[in-house]
Amino acid sequence: MKDRAAKGIGKVNLAVGLVMLVISYLIIIASMVMMIVINDPHGWQQYFHESAFRFLSACICVMLLFAILFYYYYFEDKAFIAKGKNVFLIYLVLIIAVLVCYFFGRFVSIYLRPVAMLALIGLFLFGRRQAIILNFVFSLLMFVIDTFTNNFDSSPNSVYISLMLSFACGTFAVFVAANVKTRWELLLTGVFLGIPGLAIVLLLELSELDFAHFDWIPYVASAGYGILGCVLSAMLALCILPVFEMAFNRLTVFRLRELTSANAPLLQRLRSEAPGTFNHSLIVAQLAETCAIAISENAELARAAAYYHDVGKLKQPECFTENQTGYNVHDELTPELSADIIRSHAQDGYDLLIANHLPKEIADVAREHHGTLPIKFFYDKANRLSGGDANIRNYSYLGPKPTTKVAAIIMIADASEAATRAIKDRSPVTVERIVRSVIEERMDLDQFSDCNITMRELTIIKQTLVDSLTGVHHHRIKYPAIRFNRAHQAVKEESKGDE
Ligand SMILES: [Fe+2]
Ligand SMILES: [Fe+2]
Numbered sequence: 001m002k003d004r005a006a007k008g009i010g011k012v013n014l015a016v017g018l019v020m021l022v023i024s025y026l027i028i029i030a031s032m033v034m035m036i037v038i039n040d041p042h043g044w045q046q047y048f049h050e051s052a053f054r055f056l057s058a059c060i061c062v063m064l065l066f067a068i069l070f071y072y073y074y075f076e077d078k079a080f081i082a083k084g085k086n087v088f089l090i091y092l093v094l095i096i097a098v099l100v101c102y103f104f105g106r107f108v109s110i111y112l113r114p115v116a117m118l119a120l121i122g123l124f125l126f127g128r129r130q131a132i133i134l135n136f137v138f139s140l141l142m143f144v145i146d147t148f149t150n151n152f153d154s155s156p157n158s159v160y161i162s163l164m165l166s167f168a169c170g171t172f173a174v175f176v177a178a179n180v181k182t183r184w185e186l187l188l189t190g191v192f193l194g195i196p197g198l199a200i201v202l203l204l205e206l207s208e209l210d211f212a213h214f215d216w217i218p219y220v221a222s223a224g225y226g227i228l229g230c231v232l233s234a235m236l237a238l239c240i241l242p243v244f245e246m247a248f249n250r251l252t253v254f255r256l257r258e259l260t261s262a263n264a265p266l267l268q269r270l271r272s273e274a275p276g277t278f279n280h281s282l283i284v285a286q287l288a289e290t291c292a293i294a295i296s297e298n299a300e301l302a303r304a305a306a307y308y309h310d311v312g313k314l315k316q317p318e319c320f321t322e323n324q325t326g327y328n329v330h331d332e333l334t335p336e337l338s339a340d341i342i343r344s345h346a347q348d349g350y351d352l353l354i355a356n357h358l359p360k361e362i363a364d365v366a367r368e369h370h371g372t373l374p375i376k377f378f379y380d381k382a383n384r385l386s387g388g389d390a391n392i393r394n395y396s397y398l399g400p401k402p403t404t405k406v407a408a409i410i411m412i413a414d415a416s417e418a419a420t421r422a423i424k425d426r427s428p429v430t431v432e433r434i435v436r437s438v439i440e441e442r443m444d445l446d447q448f449s450d451c452n453i454t455m456r457e458l459t460i461i462k463q464t465l466v467d468s469l470t471g472v473h474h475h476r477i478k479y480p481a482i483r484f485n486r487a488h489q490a491v492k493e494e495s496k497g498d499e
Contacts, residue, residue: 016084024091058148111225116233119170124252135170190234194227201226256300276322287413305365312349335382370397371447
């Protein structure tokens with residue numbers, strides 16, 4: 001995803017993004033009108049009659065905030081807003097957060113507003129930096145709407161309280177929840193968020209303390225609402241996130257975890273129908289995750305994408321070496337047909353993953369993990385049979401080449417795992433030589449030209465793979481194989497080699 005950020009947005013995409021911006025803007029203006037009507041069911045006509053300019057000011061302020069958010073993405077992440085649905089998603093999340101906070105503030109208590117909900121949803125849907133800017137815009141947007149639509153006519157100070165709560169709790173939420181991996185941990189985060197929530201509520205309440213007519217009940221109630229509002233933020237984020245995950249096919253750490261669980265349907269199929277491929281994928285996933293961590297890429301995505309990178313082999317599992325037990329179907333096929341079967345697993349995997357509604361980022365890796373590399377074994381066989389007339393294009397994967405660093409990692413980890421699987425000497429020197437040749441061969445064949453992976457990152461990946469592969473294939477100590485009979489007496493001793 002980051003790799004594509006450098007590319008331009010294109011006029012058509014920009015126009016679509018702007019249309020989405022205008023649609024979202026009209027929705028928020030309609031929401032503001034609705035708030036004014038709800039706030040004063042009998043006098044809202046009078047509001048528009050007397051305060052038309054006030055409402056116009058609110059509309060202009062909201063337009064400015066929407067535009068600031070759009071410009072942020074235009075300069076910081078063009079690739080993201082190149083898709084119109086992403087633009088709509090950003091503003092939709094924002095509008096939902098505004099409406100939820102409005103209703104809680106209006107009908108229960110200003111302190112019960114789930115002010116950190118947007119920051120949490122933004123964090124898991126878009127990442128930390130985007131969550132911070134979204135929360136910043138949300139806090140100001142809520143402030144403008146509260147001010148101009150008379151949400152707290154009876155208590156004007158509430159507007160500032162709301163601004164403080166949104167900004168502080170939202171920003172705190174982004175950092176507290178940054179390393180959350182499960183939905184249960186997210187719920188616990190809500191409790192932690194109660195700390196700044198409670199502190200702000202108490203400070204604001206104490207600043208207006210009237211010692212002459214002190215009544216502790218409202219203070220305790222406000223403090224309780226403050227904590228509850230933060231817990232509510234986490235609970236609502238938990239409820240809303242799956243809707244966005246499915247509706248917009250967005251990746252979150254929770255969804256990635258679910259996709260790599262033992263219950264994931266495609267993985268269950270892979271385990272029962274292609275056990276060799278399944279085991280290979282498990283090792284590649286472990287390697288890819290370690291490499292992603294080493295170069296600060298998305299480790300959860302790398303792990304999930306590696307699990308699914310070879311699901312295309314489900315179409316004809318017996319045609320792939322790791323699933324064969326003696327009989328090799330390719331002995332009876334022409335090299336051209338064999339190569340065609342082998343290379344089609346990349347596209348078949350992509351099609352299968354898209355058909356099963358898996359995230360496109362994972363499907364892309366399945367299609368890209370062999371890039372445009374030649375299938376050397378069958379190209380060589382064809383050359384031997386034809387006397388050197390084989391066309392390499394007929395014996396090469398169709399691509400595309402890796403477009404992300406995660407796809408590049410999986411391409412290298414996949415080939416390194418396959419190349420080291422069969423060797424007996426797994427010393428660091430030998431493994432290093434093999435992994436280096438895997439990377440150099442792919443560089444020679446220009447496989448990394450569509451992703452912005454650097455030489456430094458390739459060196460780190462190489463070293464990480466060497467460390468991991470020598471660990472994965474470590475030598476076991478020799479031990480005697482002793483068979484016992486039912487009386488627990490050793491009946492035979494023989495020396496057995498490494499396993
Ligand atoms: Fe593959
Ligand atoms: Fe593979």
